[in-house]
Amino acid sequence: MILSATAFAVSVGSAHASDSYSPVTSERLKDPEASNWLHWRGNYEGWGYSPLDQINTTNVADLEVAWTISSGVTEGHEAAPIVNDGMMFVTGAYNNLYALDATTGELLWHYKRQLPEDVVVCCDVVNRGVAVHGDTVYMGTLDAHLLAFDAESGKIKWDITVENYKDRYALTSAPVIIDDNIIVGVHGGEYGVRGFIAAYDVNSGEETWKTFTAVDDGSWPGDTYEHGGAPPWLSGTYDEETNTLFWGTGNPSPWIDPARGDDHDLRWSVSVVALNPDTGELKDAYQYSPNDAWDYDGTNEPMLIDIDGEPSIVSPQRNGWLYRLSRDNGEIDFVDAWPFAETNIYADMGTDGVPIVDAAHRPAVGKTVDACPAFLGAKNWMPAAYDPNTELMYVPTNEWCMKIRGAQVEYSAGQPYVGAEFEMYQVPGNDHVGQLQAIDPATGDVAWANNFTAPLWSGVLTTGGGVVFTGNLDERKFMAFDAENGDELWSMTTNSGIVGTPVSYSVDGTQYVAVWSGFGGAIPLWAGPVAQLTENIPMGGTLWVFKLKQSWTTKG
Ligand SMILES: O=C(O)c1cc(C(=O)O)c2c(n1)C(=O)C(=O)c1cc(C(=O)O)[nH]c1-2
Ligand SMILES: [Ca+2]
16 A cells, blocks of 8 residues: 655744753764654664663653644654753654754644655655754655755755656655764565665765665576565664674565566665665674565664674564674674564574474465564564663563565566565454563563553653653553553653654653653554554644653752
């Protein structure tokens, strides 16, 4: 299914000069202050962890609303707000960008992208956030531009074209900034783009490198890599120690192609790649699903964690397996993998990390199969979080399956290039689809799990106060759980279903937690009958910001 973006007028609000914007240096990005939220996942390692502990398990029940702001837009609001010394930058749907006073919600400036009428993206007109560097704020757009704004005034410094949106290239996620490079990965796996990661100079916007993720190495039949997808549409992570960028890549285009046969790996689709961020040079890669036929994009965040002193990558994948990989010297090696939701596509996981496919669950043209998970995955884009105190990761999970079969499709620029027919369904006998799981990344053991009737489509935040935050859909609740045992400590019913990415920050000694409520994203567009679980959710984006009641905050 496709969705067209309607045009909006640009309206940069009145510039409001705050007296002292703090420039974001490369050093600050490498070692972010606990009070700020400078990366979409809080740090380069992709943890989604705030060390702040003013809000903790003993007082979180006393949270109250500090302020809210409504976007007036009814599509999905997925972004993580970025906060730098009291100033917040947050995106809504359709590339709306708001600069706000993080303590009061006062709107300092607002940019509304004028998108061409014929912009089409696969999975809703979403944006997952901005990146910040110096006195500049950067946003990727649905028409595949990269924009640089003056942080204080909202004035556009530069606007570059990353690729042609008419071929369905788009940017939906937050850029990653490493020293003088601003790095983005493209969308378009359902339209036959050729995926790439590219870097631009933070000051001039000039391209410094571009690395294709569908590679010409003989692992694709003929020249099919040229429309082979593998789009790295979510943000990557960065290991400063070895100067390595890790980035997940999407599904091959089309999902199913009779020409491929069984022996084409289609590198590096559904993989994690390791790049030198200065040059874009490929250091190494590991493929989660060679020759993928189920739309199991491997884009999910490669979280960088040290496990018993071993530098590791941990990533819960759409295919239902949680991977533990090593990352010594920027080289990726398979260590272990564990199923974390209903999955039947692999008969076994080889000890070398090359899965043994169960042919009974592999679709082809003229062959319908039942496959679990469904193509929307055991976990999709909504980021898991890691808590260095409990040493657990908290994974928003969905259990569902699909009937799927191949369909003939020809490449035609800008047209859907999927090659499959499918219908999702709930796992028979299950009373839930969504689950928040606390998992030990060393062993794959589940410490606790909480179930939700509808799918879970919100990011997760961990905090130094031992509280885990996430939101759900049909109940519209933003919730706080005890990181140790999963007990629900607090919740608040919001305006809409939550598909946001919660963050935490503090200003003048007061800790805040912020999250969008505004249902949308892939579920209403793609989930078929399973979307019925979410059909009565009210629509519309509101950013909610919480803090403790005064009696707690003054105790310091
Ligand atoms: O292959 C791609 O280029 C691509 C891009 C995106 C995106 O950029 O949002 C999604 C997907 N695929 C996808 O398969 C998917 O399930 C999905 C869900 C969502 C969402 O925001 O809810 N985006 C995307
Ligand atoms: Ca995809």
